[in-house]
Amino acid sequence: MAHAHTVKRYSGLMDWLTTVDHKKIGILYLAAGGFFFLIGGLEAILIRIQLMKPMNDFVSAQTFNELITMHGTTMIFLAAMPMIFGLMNAVIPLQIGARDVAFPFLNSLGFWTFFFGGLLVNVSWFLGGAPDAGWTAYPPLSSERYSGMGIDFYAIGLQIAGIGTLVGGINFLVTIINMRAPGMTFMRMPMFTWASFVTSMIILFAFPALAVGLIALTFDRLFGGNFFDVSGGGNVVLWQHIFWIFGHPEVYILILPAFGIISEIVSTFSKKRLFGYSSMVFATVLIGFLGFMVWVHHMFTVGLGPVGNALFSIATMLIAVPTGIKIFNWIFTMWGGRISFTTASLYGMAFIPTFVMGGVTGVMLAVPGADYQYHDTYFVVAHFHYVIVGGLILGIFGGIFYWWPKMFGRVLNETLGKASFWFFFIGFHLTFFVQHFLGLWGMPRRVYTYLENQGWDDLNWISTIGAFAMGVGTLLVLINIFITGLKPRNADSDPWDGRTLEWTIPSPPPEYNFKQLPLVRGLDALWKEKSAGNKEMTPAEPIGPIHMPSPSLLPFIMSVGLFIAGLGFMYKNYDFTNGFMSMLFGYNIVSIGGLVITFACMFLRSVYDDHGWHIEPEELQDKGVKA
Amino acid sequence: MSQTHAHGHHGPETLPPEPEKATLEGRNKILGFWLFLGGETVLFGTLFASYLALRNQINDGPSGEQLFSLPLVAVATFILLTSSLFSVMAIQALHRHDLKGIQFWLGATVLFGVLFLGLEIYEFFHYVHEGLTFSTSAFSTSFYSLVGFHGAHVLLGVLWIALLIVQLSKKKLTVVTAPKVYVAALYWHFIDVVWVFIFTVVYLMGKVG
DSSP, X not given: OOOOOOOOOOOHHHHHHHOOOHHHHHHHHHHHHHHHHHHHHHHHHHHHHXXXXXXXXXXXXXXXXXXXXXXXXXXXXXXIHHHHHHHHHHHHHHHTTOSSOSOHHHHHHHHHHHHHHHHHHHHTTTTTOOOOSTTTTOTTXXXXXXXXXXXXXXXXXXXXHHHHHHHHHHHHHHHHHHOXXXXXXXXXXXXXXXXXXXXXXXXXXXXHHHHHHHHHHHHXXXXXXXXXXXXXXXXXXXXXXXXXXXXXXHHHHHHHHHHXXXXXXXXXXXXXXXXXXXXXXXXXXXXXXXXXXXGGGGOGGGOOOHHHHHHHHHHHHHTHHHHHHHHHHHHHHHTTOOOOOOHHHHHHHHHHHHHHHHHHHHXXXXXXXXXXXXXXXXXXXXXXHHHIIIIIIHHHHHHHHHHHHHHHSOOOOHHHHHHHHHHHHHHHHHHHHHHHHHHHTTOBTTOSOOOSSSSOHXXXXXXXXXXXXXXXXXXXXXXXXXXXXXXXXXXXXXXXXOOSGGGGSOSSOOTTSOSSOBOOOSSSHHHHHHHXXXXXXXXXXXXXXXXXXXXXXXXXXXXXXXXXXXXHHHTTTOOOSSHHHHHHHHXXXXXXXXXXXXXXXXXXXXXSOOOOEEEOHHHHHHHTOOO | OOOOOOOOSSSOTTOOSSGGGSSHHXXXXXXXXXXXXXXXXXXXXXXXXXXXHHTTOOTXXXXXXXXXXXXXXXXXXXXXXXXXXXXXXXXXXXXXXXXXXXXXXXXXXXXXXXXXXXXXXXXXXXXXXXXXXXXXXXXXXXXXXXXXXXXXXXXXXHHHHHHHHHHHHHHOSOTTHHHHXXXXXXXXXXXXXXXXXXXXXXXXXXXXX
């Protein structure tokens, strides 16, 4: 074959805007998700300052509503999921022995739509007010009658970001199904890849429901629709059903990858094969399935009747079974293992009891009769922060410390890492443990202030102190990243004595990942070779030219187009004082212009076939890369 | 990479019997598209659920029973189902490596798609004339959303396949263009299946009550 293609190679900023390399896109996801995590964290701290003492007037009631809405929306959609996507992008192709993801171009498109969607939600702060109807945006509160333009930013911004998530999910599914290295059967896949596989499946079936909900909300608010407008025959409970049939699976989209990370960490740092691997796979798939069967437990108090409530209550409690299987498997993996207490390992071990506590309060909430008492109190707030922060965020931090050397070629500082862990871990329990009692003692969620001497004063004060400690823990992680960034790239290819394929290639990996695809001969492929006394993997193919996709600016431009179109639709009916602006938006010039940009890019992409380029074997030899 | 079979006297000698699945890129594209259609199923499922929840909320506006004309919808259904048959013929031509055949049958698909769209636009104009606008009732909003989403899918499909026909005459049938044809046919079948449900759930149930 002749490989005479020449390809434009970019550097600097253009390299990042045009990259289709899954490792770089992983870094972009991690950076953008981390940025939104800081914004969401700042919002959390402002919320806790306001609630620090009774009758506080640090922020107004309106600002408080905006803060809680944006905190929830940002953390779930713009921080937690993108950081997971960052790790998935960085790790999955390496774990299954692939040179790339299935659709590199779409991977880039997924990142940029997420980024510009997230930006659109957040610019609302500067353009007339952030969304203020809670992250669940229940109508009629979120209707144009009771909420300002913030909800338009919410609906359209999340719609655009959702495209990115869906595209990413499909990409990972195809990558995992079609691009595993020879010998990498499904039952030899590392747990993180398995968890990401099931997560992607949930994304595929949950996100389109959210898309319809957001479209319906947009239609109601901007185009005079009646989906949720009771005066036109609409039904507000319909929104709740649509939202939660997406929203409950979303919880498992968040937590399953964390389960996967913990499985990797616990097994690596205990120097043992994961206990009950096949039951772990079974439990993951079962949780993925049950996640769709339980959405009504968010609606026990709506009045759907005892039969419905009872069925969804039982289905909800069933999830405790596979989750319990996982918890015991992690404990049995550590049992008798040679445990090393690295930062990643600390996060992994702290995850287990913390998540169990969140799970147990989840079973408590699954009892409809009891839920009538807990509903909309701080008990619920405590519960979901225990599973999402105590589960997912501990998992992400663990994953970051675990895979940082692989992604960046530098090992994060362990002393600083441990300090950040203890600040975050103790701060977390200080913040949220007491909120269980606040809830049981009657403090409703979403209130911007409270009267003194109701028994809530001290616990709220403690909770705020804890929030500051978590903030310090997060800052220490940032400082750690900064300091480590100043050091040379000298990380070993396998700094933790790892078990899976990503540790067989240099840190950071070359752009083609594997010079020769590895032959996988069992679960924990690298460990199997190590125990057989081999220094490296057996190659499954001779050295040959490696096909690479070309970089492209189109995904970036397409997302900018969607961003512009989103603004255009939002301001369609807006009362501008400026005649020119009114014309631009009122006649849909802006919205149609934005869509034209996006569709023109789609047209270009479809008409011009880009066959990519090749890295020739001679080039591979020069770099002296080990297989 | 792409294995070469000396098979098929209609097409270029180098093209394998199932050119759409000959490369990893092609197989990825087809699998990814099947998964995408899984997501689309949820999208339409949610729209159907919303419509079913709201279809009796007519809010002083006209009801479906008053408006729907089954003969018109039956003709539209016949046209769309036939267009799906044409896209099957295009895939058969693809497997014969018959470029002209692919273009002919895809052209027929597009033509019938346009006819269907014309009927739908006429239908919507008629309903608006009878007093059923998007804002009239929860029934009207959910009806126009569900059927309109399907219509938008048909429109996109028509534009997509038309562009594909033009591309084919320039790039011919290769392992790169074959998956594109295959995937477009999958999309068109999906649109057809959704319409069968719309015909049943919206029009037949709307007429019977």
